[in-house]
Amino acid sequence: MKIYLLLAAFLISSFTFASENDWGRTGHRATGEVAEQHLTKKAKEKVREILNGMNLAFVSTYGDDIKSDPAYRKYNPWHYVNLNPGETEYSKETANPDGDLVHGINTSIEVLKDKSASKEDKEFALKMLVHFVGDLHQPLHAGRGEDKGGNDIQVRWFGDGSNLHRVWDSEMINDFDMSYSELAHNTDALSKEQIKNIQKGSVLDWMYESKKLANQVYDSVEVGEKLGYEYMYNWFPVVHDQIQKGGLRLARILNEIYR
Secondary structure (H helix, E strand, O other): OHHHHHHHHHHHHHHHHHHHHOOOHHHHHHHHHHHHHOOOHHHHHHHHHHOOOOOHHHHOOHHHHHHHOHHHHHHHHHHOOOOOOOOOOOOOOOOOOOOOHHHHHHHHHHHHHOOOOOHHHHHHHHHHHHHHHHHHOOHHHHOOHHHOOOOOOEEEEOOEEEEHHHHHHHHHHHHHOOOHHHHHOOOOOOOHHHHHHHHOOOHHHHHHHHHHHHHHHHHOOOOOOEEOHHHHHHHHHHHHHHHHHHHHHHHHHHHHHOO
């Protein structure tokens, strides 16, 4: 009986940790599904080959699933990116020496492009890339280090205790109550030109875009504020938009790798 109770406690604590530190499973899967819709035939075949038949939505949560394994602890800093106080530009010289989200995405891309990398390494890199690109488009993953990307900013969500990061990770998505596939297949109808505009730029450009949005998110609340329908009305469209952007940009990365 004690073993079952301990296992239950572990699963609950693991779920709580994940829900406070990622786009949320639904958001990540929706990002992966959007990307699938925009892969070239060649890229889709290559992705399925590397992932042994699995798709991007299925593996999109892998980066958080492995957090409970001490063997992968070194990757924890790769889920977010912070600039040092007073800095406005990203610099490799002053970036986190343990790595960050920009480093994680670029490293994953390098492995996938490396013809000498093993299939096992490519599989790991692809799973992490899918997750990291999703994280990059949750703006508070490019938030402030001093408040842990909004985790330390306590708010009320429909009367329950929460924090700003969790609201953006999962609270709004969960309250909208759509599956990841419903979210992915109900994104804005875009022209080819609009898609190209979203996909252009570099990983750093996308990071700066998220950081700019993060500043708006910080300004959207006060500590202890009661959030609910009005906040959802104002900001959920942004969440949905970020999921679509993340998927389109992930597709661009993979289509370029597997031309």
